[in-house]
Structures are given as structure tokens and as C-alpha cells.
Amino acid sequence: MNYVASALVAQLDAETRMRLRSAATAIAVLAMFAIAFTYIPDPSSNRVSISWEHDGKLMSGLYTSSYIGWVVGMLTSMLLPFVGFYLVTGSVKRDIERRIWPIVGATPTPRIAYLAGKLLSSFAYLMLLAAISLIPATFLFFRYGHGPFRPVDMITPWLLLVPPSLLFTAAMALLFDVTPGLRGRGGYVVWFFAWTMLFFMIPGQLAGLLDKDRKELENPAFDPAGIVMVEKAVQQTIASRPKSLNLGIGIVSRPIQRIDFPGVPVTAELAALRGAQGLWSVGVLALATVVFPLGAARSARRFSRRRKNGDELREATAEPSLGDIHVRLVTRESRPSFARSVLADVQLLWQTASWLKWPMAGASLLTLVLPARGSSACTAIVLILSAIVISEAAAREALAGTSSLVFAQPGVPRSTVAWKAASVSVFVLAILLSTLTRAALAGPDRFAAIVLGAVFVVSASVGLGWLTQGGKFFSALFTAVWYVAVQGQLDFTGVFAIVPDLTLCASFAGAGLLVLGIAWAQERRRAR
Amino acid sequence: MLQIEELTKRYSGGTTALDSFSLELGTGVLGLLGPNGAGKTTLMSIIATVLRPTSGSIRWKGEDALARPDLIRRVLGYLPQDFGVYERLTATEFLCYLGRLKGLSGRGLRDGVAEMLDLVNLRPAASRPLAGFSGGMRQRVGIAQALLGNPEIVIVDEPTVGLDPEERVRFRNLLSELAHGRIVILSTHIVSDLEAVADRIAVIRQGRLVRIATPGELLSHAAGRVFRVVVDADRLAQVQKAVAVSSISRKADGVHVRFVAESPTIPGATAIEPTLEDAYLLTNLEAA
Incomplete structure (x- = not known):
């Protein structure tokens, strides 16, 4: 267990140092800071971040501390996974290609500890980026806010929504990183479709979101971004399911009615449900641990053909020696251009x-x-x-x-x-x-x-x-x-x-x- | 003739990798010898036109090669110290790609690549992806691409890394044969490689040329300045502090210490025949 704990700490320390020293982190921090300002548009403008239709009216929430927490939490838990994946994936691939893995692999560190360390360091990094968004949120509350500033009310929905989403993102980034075929260029594209499926379509399907006749939504077992929780929060506010719910920044041409948005009462059950989402990340980590040796061996040495006969295999893969060299170089016409x-x-x-x-x-x-x-x-x-x-x-x-x-x-x-x-x-x-x-x-x-x-x-x-x-x-x-x-x-x-x-x-x-x-x-x- | 004049390279962090380095090279093998960070790779990268110097000039057959890098590139074969390959390509495809960049095409390219694969004995593995190549095989691919097109200038930076001892000997023989009518610049830490093939050796230290001489001249200079003494194990640390030790071997009668110095400062030391390694150590000592 000592090996495990020290491996986790070592991985966290090394990855954090490398990431903080990278120019990409500075750019990501600035970008998160800037983008977070768009999460809370001027309430007197025609821009809105979360809105829904009810009784023929377009509605959104009053900018209370709680509502701002919901907005920032929702948009971060939905959008940061898409971009965050690209920021954190690739560290295992880097270790293999730069031949650091053979050194790490020769230590007593268990494989799962190595991968868990990668997962936790990616999670910590994404949480840091997510936390940046609370700074503009607080500033904008003081600019546009309604009612007293209640930091606990702001941070609570954020804590319910964001950590499970980012932990799952870090786990998926790790899985892609260790899986041959997904760890490179193809994986970068596949992630877009995986993100839409895993964060929106599957939870929506499980909860019955698309079934407009359904009065009560299920609490799906799988909902990393918490989109069902947001829909339920809107449902609580207006005491019925909204006709349509827009989660994202948009420009509207109709007047917006802003109402008090109490959100969903935070109960132990809700907290446990959101915490349970973390189990999916554990499952993905377990899968990554199984896949990892296959990918690592394949990356370290690959052969183009496999022969059935062992002798043929040895002959095919035997390294030819340099042999005696007799130099007879011929000058050939070259026209570089x-x-x-x-x-x-x-x-x-x-x-x-x-x-x-x-x-x-x-x-x-x-x-x-x-x-x-x-x-x-x-x-x-x-x-x-x-x-x-x-x-x-x-x-x-x-x-x-x-x-x-x-x-x-x-x-x-x-x-x-x-x-x-x-x-x-x-x-x-x-x-x-x-x-x-x-x-x-x-x-x-x-x-x-x-x-x-x-x-x-x-x-x-x-x-x-x-x-x-x-x-x-x-x-x-x-x-x-x-x-x-x-x-x-x-x-x-x-x-x-x-x-x-x-x-x-x-x-x-x-x-x-x-x-x-x-x-x-x-x-x-x-x-x- | 390749003329290097007052070449200086300063990196943005303030490190001076090369300091007013000047040298003239004709045909034959020039060995570059120096400690890590001496500037050997920087010098080779600049001559190979991969890196630009801060100041100074390089002339190839009288023409300014820094202003027109293609003058050198067209006649250059370069094997860098650390290089990657495109792992999805086969050896043939990779060599063909580099050959096309050199301006080879059609039959000339195909024949040239086949010739190189035969030269480094990689024809049996020519159709395998480079991902499956060992370090030594990749090094041979590197050698093959450096010789593709029959270059007039061959720059090889630590070329025997990854080769087994037999292959190292064969590669040294290759360099010797290549040197006829060509400029070969060889950088290595393995002094025995230089001893076997170099016509001249340039000792570099902290970006400066310390000495340039033939192996024979270096050995002559070191004659009478290399000694051996046998000491007890508990005296070894003391001896190491007192003199520049070139080798230590533990034998039944004690620890045999080989060292360089102007005179036999350790009691019981006797003068012995110097090796090139001793001569290099002495040169460094004198330059320090």
C-alpha cells in the first residue's frame, strides 16, 4: 500500500508540475476566464444562457447566487469535458513514446496505481480550470446580481454538477490514451461523438427526456454532466416539465421573463446520486488497466506480420547483421525543388x-x-x-x-x-x-x-x-x-x-x- | 573545401554553445572529441544548415553557405545524434521519402534506395514497418539515408550508438572507405572509433577549438606524461583527488591506476605508452 500511495502522490506531483509549466495551461486558464464571462450575460440584453419555454413565455432565472451557481456549474459540466479531454489526454502515450514507461514499469509501482495517478492528476487539472470560472461568476453577481451574495448557495450546485463530470472526463481521456486506435488522431475525432453520446444522449434516453408526455423524469444511473438534474431543477421551479429547455448561450428575439430559481433541494440522496456517478469513472479506470498492457506492448514494438510456424517467425523477425560493407556509391541525377x-x-x-x-x-x-x-x-x-x-x-x-x-x-x-x-x-x-x-x-x-x-x-x-x-x-x-x-x-x-x-x-x-x-x-x- | 570562420552560437537562455569557432576541412575524416555540452552537436547542426549561427560564416568551395544553405544541402549526408522515424512507413518508403526530398526520382531513386539497403544489409527487413525495428536497425536506416545520393560531405553524430561491437568495426571501415574524396565529420565519445578512422581530431571544449591534430601528434604530445601506479584500495580516493585518472582496474596485487600529469607525482608511478584517451584527457587538463 505504501507503493500505491507514494506512486499516486508522485504521479500527481510530476503531472501537475509539467502541466503548470506548459504554455497550454496559461492559454487554457485565460480562455476559461474569458469564456466564463459569457456564461452570465447582461440580463437586460437579448442573450441568455439557460432558458425554457412555459405557458408560451420564454423564461430564465433571476441572477441569485444559487442560479449563477447552477448556470456556471451546468455549462462547465457540459462543455469543459469536450475541450478538457484534449488538454489531458496523451500523457500515457507520451510516457510510452518517450520511453519513460519502461523506467516506471521497472519500479514496484502497480500498474493500476500508475494509471490512477494519471487519472487523479488529470481530474485535479480539470477541476483547477473549472474553478477559474467561479471568479468571473462572482464578479458578475456583484454586477448583475439579485439579492444577497450567498457563496454556499453558489458553490453547492457547482459542486454537485462539476466534479463527477470532470472525473468521468479524466477517466475517458485515460481510456482513450491506453487504447490502440483511440490514442491518436482518430481518437480526437471519435471523442466528439463519444462526448455527445455519453454526456447527453444516453442520460437523456435513460431519464426519458425525449418523452415529452412523461410527467416525472427518472434519475438515471448514468448522468455524468447532471443534465437531468438541471431539467428537474427547472421542473421544480415551474411546477411542471418545460416545453423546451435550452442549455447553452443563445441570442433570443423575445422578451425573457426572469423568475426566482430555487433549484433542486440538496438532499443526502441527491449528493449520493451524484457521488455514485464517480463509480463509472472507477469502472473506466478498471477497463483502462486491462487494456493498458496490450497497448503498451504494441506501441513499444510492433511487427507487421505474424507467421504460424515458430521457425518462420524467428526467421522473419531475426535482425540481419550489418555485414561486411563495401562502399560503391553511385552518383545519381538529383533535382531538388x-x-x-x-x-x-x-x-x-x-x-x-x-x-x-x-x-x-x-x-x-x-x-x-x-x-x-x-x-x-x-x-x-x-x-x-x-x-x-x-x-x-x-x-x-x-x-x-x-x-x-x-x-x-x-x-x-x-x-x-x-x-x-x-x-x-x-x-x-x-x-x-x-x-x-x-x-x-x-x-x-x-x-x-x-x-x-x-x-x-x-x-x-x-x-x-x-x-x-x-x-x-x-x-x-x-x-x-x-x-x-x-x-x-x-x-x-x-x-x-x-x-x-x-x-x-x-x-x-x-x-x-x-x-x-x-x-x-x-x-x-x-x-x- | 569547407571553411568555418568565427562561428558563434548563443542560445536565448544566455548559453554560448560555440564561441568564435574556426576550422578548415578538406577530404578525409575529421573527428570531433569533447565532453557533453562542448558544442559538437551544435557545430554539426550548423554545418548541416539545420541550425543558424549567431555570427560567423561557412563557405563551401568559396561560396557563402549560410546565405545559400542549399549549396551544402545538395552535397550533404547528415546523420544526427538523435532522430525519429515515421513508424508506420517501411524502411523502403522512409528512404524513398527522404530521397525525394533530396531530388531523386524514378529509377534513380529506386536504385539508390536499393543500393543503400544492401549497403547496410537491411534488404531482408526493407518491407517491415519501422515501428518493428530495433535501435540498431533504425541507426542503420539513418546511415543509409545519410549516404543516399552519394554526398560529398558526410556528417555523422554518434553514429555507432546502438550498434554491437562487430557492427561498430564494420561501420568504422565504412567511414574509412567513404573518406576517399569526401569530407567526413565524425563526432563520438568512443575514442577508439576515432583512433581507427580519423585523419585529424579536433578537441572541443566549452564551444572552443582547443586543439586540432592528427592522432599521432596527440599521442606524441602525451608521450612521457602518462603513468601507472599500483595502490591499496584505501589510498584510491586520495590518488583520485591528487591526479587526473584515466582508468582504474582492480587486480590481485592492488588497484592499478592510470593517470596523466606533467611528472610522476605519485611515489612508485612509472611512465607508460599513452593511448588516445590519455592524450584527450591531457589536452582537456591543459585547456582547463
Whole structure:
């Protein structure tokens, strides 16, 4: 047990130090601080964060200490898991790839203690970020608040909602981190869908949220974000189920009736129910402990083929010796150029796309032949898969440790940003060729829209990838934008909306180019 | 001819990795010897155009290579000390990728890659993903990519790391053969590697060139300054404090201590034939 306790403390200490020394933490803290101000909009404005419909009226709560606690708690427990996952996942992968795991694995530390330490340190980090949001909340209470300031009333709903949500997020980040296939680029995209399922759809289904005829909601056994608890809180306030409940920041055109929002009485039963959500995290930790050795062994050494015959296996995997070397080098014609280096990088993008390349290519071809709806669906698939493939292109050399090899080559231009922008452009244009052809046949507006959409995808991936030296940020951002776009809103490609909005597409393209421009300027500044 | 003049590199934290370093290199093997942090890797990275110096110049055949890095890149084969690979690619694919960046294409690229795989005897493993390669095999891939395209300048930073003793010998032989008509810059901690292949050895310390000489000249300089004494185990600590010890071996008759000094300061010490390691230690002592 001593080993376990000291391993937990050691892990917590090391991870906390590393994270606090990272620039990403400073950015995350500032971002949380800024975003928290949007949670509590000016009550005299047409912006609202939680609202519901009842008796034909649009309602929201008076800004009491309790209501502000509910709002901040709800929005944090819903939204921080999506972003927080990307901030905390990857520490096990890092330990394996940088060969720290073999050192840790040779200590008496049990595997579960190592992973539990990772889980607790991620949880602590997310809680720190979540706690930041209480500072603007308190400030905004004093600005817009109603009634006396009661800190206990503010913090109680926050404590009920936030910790179980973030503990579950930390556990899922750990599970993804140890699972082959989920620990990389693919996992970054899969998380978006997992988040919507685990935090919204499954709890809603279990509680009967979608059943509008149901008078009483169940207390679901699984509800990490506590969305059912919020609906019940609204139900208590208006003494019936609301016609609709909007959890999120929105702009409304109707007047808002603000009423006293007492929330849900905090009973021992409720506290136990929320605490019990933590058991799901324990279950995920247990699963991660089972999966971990499989992933660690696979990452440390992988073989491409397995043979049935043991002798063949030994022969196939035996390391050939260097042998006697007789040097006879032949000079071959070489014409290094920017174009060749771009094509080499495009080819590398294709090669490193692994199995993703086949559904991506298949969907791209089908775009030409399927009718409109099918074609749009295929374009959606092409976009999300190509985003996974290109997300790390700009940071590939830094992530793989090949910078010294690659940037000593004559064909590679001085500007990495320019090089990657060119190669990713060629790749994206090639993979979207079918969509572009179809759009060109549909009319100039559709064609212009998809071209602008491609500009956004290329520039955002390269710019964000280079600035953050990784693919997580772009993957997270693009997946969220893509999800909204395929619903027909914020369609940056003009493919999914009934009528393409060229202004919107140009705005996205402009934003992407701005990020790319920042990356390029930063690169030039560093080169000096 | 590669001319390095007054090369200086200062990092943003204030560390001076190279300090007014000057050197002229012709064909043959130049060995770089120095302690950790001496500036060897920084020097190699700058010559390889991966790092930019704070000041100074590098000229290749009379032309400014810092202003036009491609002058060197086109004739360069570089094996860095620590490098990664793309694990999902096979050895062939990885070499082809780097070959394309070097400007090779078509048949020339395919034949060049095949030639390199044969050279480092990795043809049996050529179709395996690099993820399954041992450290030594990855090092050989690194050697292969450095020699792809028949470079005129070969820079190898700790190239024998990960190779077993037999392979180290074979690689040293490779470097010796390569040196005909080429500039080879070799950095290593393994003094015996330099002894076997280097035409000249540059000793670097704290970013400065301390001495440049042939192995024979270094050994001549050390002659009469290397001694051996046999002491009891309880006197060892005292001896270590008094002189610069190059090796210690415990034998039946006591602890045999080999040390460098201007004179045999320990009673009972006798002069012995110096090795290159002794000569390096002496050079460092004189520079300190």
C-alpha cells in the first residue's frame, strides 16, 4: 500500500508540475476566464444562457447566487469535458513514446496505481480550470446580481454538477490514451461523438427526456454532466416539465421573463446520486488497466506480420547483421525543388493515412456518382477523414523527431508553413476533386463555396497545427464545426445548406487564412 | 573545401554553445572529441544548415553557405545524434521519402534506395514497418539515408550508438572507405572509433577549438606524461583527488591506476605508452 500511495502522490506531483509549466495551461486558464464571462450575460440584453419555454413565455432565472451557481456549474459540466479531454489526454502515450514507461514499469509501482495517478492528476487539472470560472461568476453577481451574495448557495450546485463530470472526463481521456486506435488522431475525432453520446444522449434516453408526455423524469444511473438534474431543477421551479429547455448561450428575439430559481433541494440522496456517478469513472479506470498492457506492448514494438510456424517467425523477425560493407556509391541525377518536396510530402500524407485512406478515397469517388443527398453524405465523410489525416501535417517533423533529417534536405523550403500549406492544399484538392467537379457543374456559387471551404480546412489545419505543434486543437475545433455544418448551419462548404452562404464561407476562409498568416509571421520572427 | 570562420552560437537562455569557432576541412575524416555540452552537436547542426549561427560564416568551395544553405544541402549526408522515424512507413518508403526530398526520382531513386539497403544489409527487413525495428536497425536506416545520393560531405553524430561491437568495426571501415574524396565529420565519445578512422581530431571544449591534430601528434604530445601506479584500495580516493585518472582496474596485487600529469607525482608511478584517451584527457587538463 505504501507503493500505491507514494506512486499516486508522485504521479500527481510530476503531472501537475509539467502541466503548470506548459504554455497550454496559461492559454487554457485565460480562455476559461474569458469564456466564463459569457456564461452570465447582461440580463437586460437579448442573450441568455439557460432558458425554457412555459405557458408560451420564454423564461430564465433571476441572477441569485444559487442560479449563477447552477448556470456556471451546468455549462462547465457540459462543455469543459469536450475541450478538457484534449488538454489531458496523451500523457500515457507520451510516457510510452518517450520511453519513460519502461523506467516506471521497472519500479514496484502497480500498474493500476500508475494509471490512477494519471487519472487523479488529470481530474485535479480539470477541476483547477473549472474553478477559474467561479471568479468571473462572482464578479458578475456583484454586477448583475439579485439579492444577497450567498457563496454556499453558489458553490453547492457547482459542486454537485462539476466534479463527477470532470472525473468521468479524466477517466475517458485515460481510456482513450491506453487504447490502440483511440490514442491518436482518430481518437480526437471519435471523442466528439463519444462526448455527445455519453454526456447527453444516453442520460437523456435513460431519464426519458425525449418523452415529452412523461410527467416525472427518472434519475438515471448514468448522468455524468447532471443534465437531468438541471431539467428537474427547472421542473421544480415551474411546477411542471418545460416545453423546451435550452442549455447553452443563445441570442433570443423575445422578451425573457426572469423568475426566482430555487433549484433542486440538496438532499443526502441527491449528493449520493451524484457521488455514485464517480463509480463509472472507477469502472473506466478498471477497463483502462486491462487494456493498458496490450497497448503498451504494441506501441513499444510492433511487427507487421505474424507467421504460424515458430521457425518462420524467428526467421522473419531475426535482425540481419550489418555485414561486411563495401562502399560503391553511385552518383545519381538529383533535382531538388520546392515542387518535388511538396509532392513528397503529399505522398507521405497518403502513406501515413493508414487504413483511413480507403474509405476516404471511396467516399470521394462516390461523391461523383451518387444523387445529391448521398453525395453530400460522402463529402461529409471525406471532410472529417481528411481532417484526421492532415491534422498533424504541419507538426509532423516535431512530433516524430525527424526535423534534423528532413530540414537538412535540399528540396525543403525555408518556410515550413509555406511548404505544409502547399502540400496540404494539393492533398485536399485531390481528395475533394469529385466534390469540386460536382459543385462546378451545379453552378458558380456552389463551386466558390467549396473552394472557400477547402481554403478554410487547409489554412486552419496548417496554421493551428504549426502554432500548437500538434493536431489536437485543430481536430477538436474542426470536428465541432463540421458537426454543426453537416446539420446545415454554419456550412463553410456550401455542400450541406440548401443555398450556399458565400459570405459565411468567405468568413471561414478568412479566419483560416488569418491563423495561417499568424503562423507564418511567427515562423519568420523565430527565424530572425 | 569547407571553411568555418568565427562561428558563434548563443542560445536565448544566455548559453554560448560555440564561441568564435574556426576550422578548415578538406577530404578525409575529421573527428570531433569533447565532453557533453562542448558544442559538437551544435557545430554539426550548423554545418548541416539545420541550425543558424549567431555570427560567423561557412563557405563551401568559396561560396557563402549560410546565405545559400542549399549549396551544402545538395552535397550533404547528415546523420544526427538523435532522430525519429515515421513508424508506420517501411524502411523502403522512409528512404524513398527522404530521397525525394533530396531530388531523386524514378529509377534513380529506386536504385539508390536499393543500393543503400544492401549497403547496410537491411534488404531482408526493407518491407517491415519501422515501428518493428530495433535501435540498431533504425541507426542503420539513418546511415543509409545519410549516404543516399552519394554526398560529398558526410556528417555523422554518434553514429555507432546502438550498434554491437562487430557492427561498430564494420561501420568504422565504412567511414574509412567513404573518406576517399569526401569530407567526413565524425563526432563520438568512443575514442577508439576515432583512433581507427580519423585523419585529424579536433578537441572541443566549452564551444572552443582547443586543439586540432592528427592522432599521432596527440599521442606524441602525451608521450612521457602518462603513468601507472599500483595502490591499496584505501589510498584510491586520495590518488583520485591528487591526479587526473584515466582508468582504474582492480587486480590481485592492488588497484592499478592510470593517470596523466606533467611528472610522476605519485611515489612508485612509472611512465607508460599513452593511448588516445590519455592524450584527450591531457589536452582537456591543459585547456582547463
